[in-house]
Amino acid sequence: MHFDIVSLAIEHHDLLRAVDPATAAVPNAREEVYINLMVGYWLTTWQTGAITESQLRGLVRSMFDGEVGQEWWARVRNHWSDPRSRQKQRFCSILTEEWHRAKRE
Numbered sequence: 001m002h003f004d005i006v007s008l009a010i011e012h013h014d015l016l017r018a019v020d021p022a023t024a025a026v027p028n029a030r031e032e033v034y035i036n037l038m039v040g041y042w043l044t045t046w047q048t049g050a051i052t053e054s055q056l057r058g059l060v061r062s063m064f065d066g067e068v069g070q071e072w073w074a075r076v077r078n079h080w081s082d083p084r085s086r087q088k089q090r091f092c093s094i095l096t097e098e099w100h101r102a103k104r105e
Contacts, residue, residue, distance in 0.1 A: 006037045032072045035063065039080075039095070046091050053094065060095055064102035073099045 009016040017024040045051045063069035082088045
């Protein structure tokens with residue numbers, strides 16, 4: 001169901017404005033919504049043990065090779081962390097470490 005809702009927001013920008021005006025105002029809103037969906041998928045695979053830390057870092061490095069991914073994480077990273085979940089905190093730490101690495105390169 002989440003995928004269907006996000007797909008609608010990607011296809012119909014006015015729907016995105018209705019629920020997330022801040023993201024809708026970003027020049028690369030469609031790409032950011034897609035990135036958010038992918039990172040949510042990576043989080044699920046991380047939480048279930050379907051990918052290793054090394055694999056996650058590879059995926060994230062690839063995403064942060066582009067400016068859209070870097071800009072998205074700069075804007076949303078504080079909203080992703082969850083102090084109730086050590087696993088999600090570690091996931092977010094990995095993304096932030098790779099984001100800092102990409103910004104230095």
